[in-house]
Amino acid sequence: MESQDGFPPPTGQQPYGTPPLGQQPYNPIQEPVKSNGKIIIGFISAAISLVLLPILFGPLAILLGYLAKKDGDSRGQALLITGIVCMILGFALAAIFVLSQS
Numbered sequence: 001m002e003s004q005d006g007f008p009p010p011t012g013q014q015p016y017g018t019p020p021l022g023q024q025p026y027n028p029i030q031e032p033v034k035s036n037g038k039i040i041i042g043f044i045s046a047a048i049s050l051v052l053l054p055i056l057f058g059p060l061a062i063l064l065g066y067l068a069k070k071d072g073d074s075r076g077q078a079l080l081i082t083g084i085v086c087m088i089l090g091f092a093l094a095a096i097f098v099l100s101q102s
Helices: 037-049 055-069 076-101
Strands: none
Touching: 037 055, 037 076, 055 076
């Protein structure tokens, strides 16, 4: 028995529109990614700590990374490391600048 398009009907497949048992239906509309202000401000603080007041902006980035990690955001660990590295580099750049001026 052939269908109207000339092909035989599918055998052993679920009818169109219903997902197979145990699978979620396809949903093309995705939830928007939740942006976390702590992460954004933390990375900006880390970047600023490279060139301006690393003693202030470095710990701020580290603190925000810790709080984001504590809230369950996986990017918190990356922010912690970035804050520490940028703070150390900020101190090194400040020391090089001060030593080059004398």
